[in-house]
Structure formats: structure tokens, C-alpha cells
Amino acid sequence: MIELENLTKRYGDVDVVSDVSMQIQPGSFTVVVGQSGSGKSTLLRMVNRLVEPTAGRVLIDGRDVASLPGPTLRRGIGYAIQGHGLFPHRTVAQNIATVPTLLGWPKAKIRARVAELLEALQLDPGQFAAKYPDELSGGEQQRVGVARALAAGPNILLMDEPFGALDPIIRVKAQDDVKAIQRRFETTILLVTHDMEEAFHLGDAIAVMSGGKLQQYGSPEDLLLRPANDYVSRLIGSSDRALRALSLKTARDAAESGDTDGLFPIAPDANLRDALAELIWRGADAAAVSGEAGTPPRRLSLRRILALGRGA
Ligand SMILES: Nc1ncnc2c1ncn2[C@@H]1O[C@H](COP(=O)(O)OP(=O)(O)OP(=O)(O)O)[C@@H](O)[C@H]1O
Known part of the structure; x- marks a missing residue:
């Protein structure tokens, strides 16, 4: 001891x-x-x-x-x-x-x-x-x-x-x-x-x-x-607080319409805390979230995740 x-x-x-x-x-x-x-x-x-x-x-x-x-x-x-x-x-x-x-x-x-x-x-x-x-x-x-x-x-x-x-x-x-x-x-x-x-x-x-x-x-x-x-x-x-709040939201909730050309994909069910880690790891500032059947993929940006984290 x-x-x-x-x-x-x-x-x-x-x-x-x-x-x-x-x-x-x-x-x-x-x-x-x-x-x-x-x-x-x-x-x-x-x-x-x-x-x-x-x-x-x-x-x-x-x-x-x-x-x-x-x-x-x-x-x-x-x-x-x-x-x-x-x-x-x-x-x-x-x-x-x-x-x-x-x-x-x-x-x-x-x-x-x-x-x-x-x-x-x-x-x-x-x-x-x-x-x-x-x-x-x-x-x-x-x-x-x-x-x-x-x-x-x-x-x-x-x-x-x-x-x-x-x-x-x-x-x-x-x-x-x-x-x-x-x-x-x-x-x-x-x-x-x-x-x-x-x-x-x-x-x-x-x-x-x-x-x-x-x-x-x-x-x-x-x-x-x-x-x-x-x-x-x-x-x-x-x-x-911010990270805990991010882990309760999904990529699907936060994705916005926008250009997804060339972006790496992220699962719609991924939580935003994991999505943030993935963006940091890849050094990317946005990812593509696949849409529901027949709808185009949507864009999940670092800016959007940070804004949601700050609002927690
Ligand atoms: N040899 C020294 N002479 C005078 N002041 C010192 C000396 N060593 C540390 N201090 C002061 O003592 C205080 C505590 O320092 P210490 O390194 O223990 O803090 P810390 O919590 O480990 O900080 P950090 O995370 O920045 O390393 C600081 O204000 C530092 O400037």
C-alpha cells in the first residue's frame, strides 16, 4: 500500500x-x-x-x-x-x-x-x-x-x-x-x-x-x-455531457441533404459519438449516410455533430 x-x-x-x-x-x-x-x-x-x-x-x-x-x-x-x-x-x-x-x-x-x-x-x-x-x-x-x-x-x-x-x-x-x-x-x-x-x-x-x-x-x-x-x-x-448526448443520437437523426460524392459511408444506426470518432480517425469532415429504400444518401458533417454536441 x-x-x-x-x-x-x-x-x-x-x-x-x-x-x-x-x-x-x-x-x-x-x-x-x-x-x-x-x-x-x-x-x-x-x-x-x-x-x-x-x-x-x-x-x-x-x-x-x-x-x-x-x-x-x-x-x-x-x-x-x-x-x-x-x-x-x-x-x-x-x-x-x-x-x-x-x-x-x-x-x-x-x-x-x-x-x-x-x-x-x-x-x-x-x-x-x-x-x-x-x-x-x-x-x-x-x-x-x-x-x-x-x-x-x-x-x-x-x-x-x-x-x-x-x-x-x-x-x-x-x-x-x-x-x-x-x-x-x-x-x-x-x-x-x-x-x-x-x-x-x-x-x-x-x-x-x-x-x-x-x-x-x-x-x-x-x-x-x-x-x-x-x-x-x-x-x-x-x-x-456532450459526448453522452451524442451517443444517444444516430447518424440518421442528424444527416442533412447535400452533396455526398466521394464521402465514406456511415451506417444510419451509428451513434454520433462513434460517427465523430470515425471522422476524426479518417481525417474527414463529412460522411455519407445511406437513405431509406429508394432515397438518396444524406450528408453528415463534422460541423453538424459539433453543433449538436454543443447544444447538449
Ligand atoms: N520546480 C518548480 N519551481 C516552482 N514552481 C513549480 C515547480 N514545479 C512546479 N511548479 C508549479 O507548481 C504548480 C503545479 O505544477 P504541476 O506540474 O504539479 O501541475 P500539474 O497539475 O501536473 O500540471 P500539468 O498538467 O500542466 O503538468 C504549477 O503552477 C507549476 O508552475
């Missing part, structure tokens, strides 16, 4: 993290969510002592992290950040092997672990192990970053906006991969994001931060049904 006890970080005369206490259960996926500048990253970085608290303490399995040298502590805790931070002149396999090599693992054990992680992240070891980071797509680089953070089998993985740079479709895929890995290796994950959707998609528990303070810490259901204050209800409402 990770226990944060009255954690505070002060820069100048501002408490960027202010008296935060929370307990993170072993094997759980906990998401810290909040707007930019709310203190999320600083909170996360106090767990592995990249930032030293001004007051309060962090206990891992009852042991104060301040009692361990920072580098020793960090070798036992995975850390994955946005933009992956891979070493450009090392291969994928060498990148993933960084911490096991530092720990002096035998070569065969390292090779087996690299292969296991690549497979878990759906990267074929034969194809990817010898590549260099700049030969990979953004999503692949991000997955290698996660594999590297997991290499020495840490019980705890800290992730700071790990999916921030990925496009929406790959992002969901990457989130699902990490969630599956977390279940398989029973890793305790603490992940920071500004994206409430992501928090709800991943979190067993969600901590909402604002102005350095912990506004609420609970299950996704707690936050939805029993928001602790107006800030939390606004944050949940604003991220969800």
Missing part, C-alpha cells in the same frame, strides 16, 4: 500541493485528475522522490520513502512519462533492459523479460527488439516506454500523462493495453491525467486535484453519484 500523509510542496510562498492525504490500495489503478497546474505531477513525483516534500511523508508498505536513497527507491518503482523518454541510440531491447542491466540480471533472464514485455504490449519481439526508437510510430514508442518502466517487475508504476501525445484511437488502445498489463502483473498504478474520460476509463479510484488540494478521492461511481463539491460535479459534467 502507498500512503500519502499530509503531503505538502511549497514553491516560494505557494503550496502547489497542499496537505494531501490518501491511501492507495495494492494492485489498484488510481488516477489523479485535475487541470493544468493543479499539482498532479508534483504529487506523483513526491512518491519516487524526484520532488522532496516540504511537509508530510510517503509510506510504501509502511516504510517512509525518505529512509531510502532516491536512486535505490527509483530502481524499484516504474516511471513512465509523456513522450516516452527513450534513449535514441539504444535499440528497443536495450531500452527495455535499462533497469534490469543496472540491477545486474543475467543476460538470459533479461532477454526473456524483454520478449515477455514486448509480447504483452503486442509488439512482435522478432520485429521490434532490434529497432531504434526513431524507427517506431508514436504509439509504438509509447508502448516501449511502458515496457521499460515495467522491466524490473516493479510493484508500483507511476505514469505522468503517458498517453498525452497519442491520437484518440491509438490512445484508447494504449489505455486498454496498460489496463490489461496491470491486471496481469498486479501492478499498483498511479497515473496522472487532465482527461476525465481517461480517468473514468482506467481508474478503480480517482483523486481529483484543484489548486494543490485533494477535492475528492473515491471510486468513479462515488464521483458521479456523490460529487464532494461543485468543482467535482462541474469537472465531471463538463467532460461528459
Whole structure:
């Protein structure tokens, strides 16, 4: 278990993290969510002592992290950040092997672990192990970053906006991969994001931060049904309302008459949330919705979907 006890970080005369206490259960996926500048990253970085608290303490399995040298502590805790931070002149396999090599693992054990992680992240070891980071797509680089953070089998993985740079479709895929890995290796994950959707998609528990303070810490259901204050209800409402409304309307409801030449088709029953995802994925600004028997197809534009979402 990770226990944060009255954690505070002060820069100048501002408490960027202010008296935060929370307990993170072993094997759980906990998401810290909040707007930019709310203190999320600083909170996360106090767990592995990249930032030293001004007051309060962090206990891992009852042991104060301040009692361990920072580098020793960090070798036992995975850390994955946005933009992956891979070493450009090392291969994928060498990148993933960084911490096991530092720990002096035998070569065969390292090779087996690299292969296991690549497979878990759906990267074929034969194809990817010898590549260099700049030969990979953004999503692949991000997955290698996660594999590297997991290499020495840490019980705890800290992730700071790990999916921030990925496009929406790959992002969901990457989130699902990490969630599956977390279940398989029973890793305790603490992940920071500004994206409430992501928090709800991943979190067993969600901590909402604002102005350095912990506004609420609970299950996704707690936050939805029993928001602790107006800030939390606004944050949940604003991220969800439009998309929820779009998922209730169909392409058939929203299509308009107009030119459909050369547009990709979308099923009349598709909901507008899925239609929006499809338009984003294809980089298109309109699709063709087939008409009822004998009627011509109609046009569903991005502009129309956005207008319906805004009106929610
Ligand atoms: N080393 C530092 N010196 C002074 N101020 C800092 C330092 N690090 C962070 N801050 C300030 O502390 C506040 C919280 O920063 P932090 O990075 O924890 O926020 P965040 O919620 O993670 O934001 P973001 O999502 O933008 O990364 C910000 O106002 C930031 O400018």
C-alpha cells in the first residue's frame, strides 16, 4: 500500500500541493485528475522522490520513502512519462533492459523479460527488439516506454500523462493495453491525467486535484453519484455531457441533404459519438449516410455533430 500523509510542496510562498492525504490500495489503478497546474505531477513525483516534500511523508508498505536513497527507491518503482523518454541510440531491447542491466540480471533472464514485455504490449519481439526508437510510430514508442518502466517487475508504476501525445484511437488502445498489463502483473498504478474520460476509463479510484488540494478521492461511481463539491460535479459534467448526448443520437437523426460524392459511408444506426470518432480517425469532415429504400444518401458533417454536441 502507498500512503500519502499530509503531503505538502511549497514553491516560494505557494503550496502547489497542499496537505494531501490518501491511501492507495495494492494492485489498484488510481488516477489523479485535475487541470493544468493543479499539482498532479508534483504529487506523483513526491512518491519516487524526484520532488522532496516540504511537509508530510510517503509510506510504501509502511516504510517512509525518505529512509531510502532516491536512486535505490527509483530502481524499484516504474516511471513512465509523456513522450516516452527513450534513449535514441539504444535499440528497443536495450531500452527495455535499462533497469534490469543496472540491477545486474543475467543476460538470459533479461532477454526473456524483454520478449515477455514486448509480447504483452503486442509488439512482435522478432520485429521490434532490434529497432531504434526513431524507427517506431508514436504509439509504438509509447508502448516501449511502458515496457521499460515495467522491466524490473516493479510493484508500483507511476505514469505522468503517458498517453498525452497519442491520437484518440491509438490512445484508447494504449489505455486498454496498460489496463490489461496491470491486471496481469498486479501492478499498483498511479497515473496522472487532465482527461476525465481517461480517468473514468482506467481508474478503480480517482483523486481529483484543484489548486494543490485533494477535492475528492473515491471510486468513479462515488464521483458521479456523490460529487464532494461543485468543482467535482462541474469537472465531471463538463467532460461528459456532450459526448453522452451524442451517443444517444444516430447518424440518421442528424444527416442533412447535400452533396455526398466521394464521402465514406456511415451506417444510419451509428451513434454520433462513434460517427465523430470515425471522422476524426479518417481525417474527414463529412460522411455519407445511406437513405431509406429508394432515397438518396444524406450528408453528415463534422460541423453538424459539433453543433449538436454543443447544444447538449
Ligand atoms: N520546480 C518548480 N519551481 C516552482 N514552481 C513549480 C515547480 N514545479 C512546479 N511548479 C508549479 O507548481 C504548480 C503545479 O505544477 P504541476 O506540474 O504539479 O501541475 P500539474 O497539475 O501536473 O500540471 P500539468 O498538467 O500542466 O503538468 C504549477 O503552477 C507549476 O508552475
